[in-house]
Amino acid sequence: MTSVRQLRYFVDIADCGSFTAAADNLFIAQSALSRQIKELEQHLGTPLFERTARQPRLTAAGQAFYQRARKLLADLDKAERLAQDIGRGQRGSVRLNHSSTVPLAGLLLERIGAYLRDNADVSLEIAQQSSEAQLQDIAEGNLDVGLLRLPVLRQHDEVDVHPLFDEPLYLAVAAQHPRAQAACVHLAELRDERFISIPHGQRGGLSYQSAALCMQAGFFPRAAQVVSRKTTQLQLIQAGFGVALLPESMRALAPGSVVFVPLADEGCSTTVALACGRGQGEMLQRFVAALRGSAVGCGSLDQEQPAG
Template identity: 45%
Template sequence: MISLKQFKYFIEIVDAGGYSRAAEKLYIAQSALSRQIKELEDELQTPLLTRDARQFELTPAGQLFYERGKRILEEIDDTLVQARQVGKGAQGMLRLQHSSSVILTPRISNALADALHQHPGVTLDVSMLPSENQTLEIEEGRVDIGLLRLPTLRRHPHIQVREIGSERLMVAVARSSPLAARDNVELAELSEAPFISIPHKDRGGLSYLVANLCLAQGFFPKPARALSRKSSQLNLIEAGLGIAIVPECMRLTAPAGVHFVPLAHGTLLTKIGLATRREADPLVTAFADALVGLLSSPVP
């Protein structure tokens, strides 16, 4: 069985440029170092180094083992550091992204504050990114935690997404619109309305949900003359250019001239998910678990 010590010895030989210098840095005999590498090659059943009296060269297998082995050792070192930090109260910067439709409501902001209180050494770097892009950012290590709209269509084997709440879907209309006087609206009634935000059935998140809800009613939203998928859509709605189907939380950021009407008596819902890597750093896992616990209860 390959040992962690053999990983370290092999990486040190390559980094030091030879056996003798590596042996000096490791404070072991060169013969013992050579024996460890020979045992490593025997276990792998392939040579990693070609040697002569003065120098060595990496074989293709050795080059692969060096590059990936070095990353493994770095990840182990990071894990040890993170574990110590978690044990001491958790120290570190976490990167959190949320979509424009998952705004930082008082409920979410309070949960973040409570989670930070539970982890006094943590600081957050918060930014915004569409739901469909967040899982890739997390998969590739540029983001730690994502708050997004479900469903997620892109499948990444190392990502887990946990549901943390739901809220009503509503129709955002201008206050001058006849719809503003309604107590509720059935989705089928919107088949001829101009949509400021055109849902995309292949994009995931809120866009995918709205597209499929409309298709189930026998229509696909008609585009307005001005389109936006961002928060600016509310300003276009206020100007009377069209409507949009949005989560109820958007009421918190809407201009005064926008009115929100429940869809189908408030029975149509959208779900929020929290995304992380399945094998995230202990600090990320601990903070994300705290957020899930704080946010997973149903919205009143």
């Protein structure tokens, strides 16, 4: 089989115009260079050079081989540079998924945009996925970074969960709802309301946090006739099926006919967190640092309390 070394030797001889000049350029003995070319010609079954008294000339086979050999070496150099850049975290693709209740807006979108501007050779693959599925995919190596809401009920040894920032919760109601005009509401006043988001027994996230706050106020949220844990809950609220406790960032997604009413109780907030696998490469480390706000020149919103 033709070796990369033989290809480089062959191309260098053709470029230099002589075995002597090529040997000097390659810092090897001319006899070693000649031996490698002879082995290459034997492998190919045809001479590549016409040996003359003055200088070697490419045969017809040598000329055809020369064009392909140069291209192969150029492609190999590109592949090596690409691998080195990816290894240094300068190129590649990051798989990022986010919960439906963590919209890529505001500060998150700003930091993603800033990272991409500083890393033009890195691309993002973004999709929406439940928190539990994100953690599972990260643990199995099928996902790089996840954005979700705490609490996380299922822990994975291979996954770190970093709190990013807190944001207030609001009561989201249809514009025609009796509480839509209220300056604020207490959770205890929502005892008889129908909630379109009810927690699953083995899942955390926003619905779990909302139920926990309602239980602190003395009741468990009553389920509406139609429930959803996705962004479709905004449409359900708009249609008057029920109410929900939603984070401030979802106001940007809400139609004008959905009203966000402030909650009067203390502690009505939710935490956005970042999940990632352990033992990341440099590119992922930089991306995670950018989202956590720990990159140079960024103020950090990370509470530096990794869980999981």
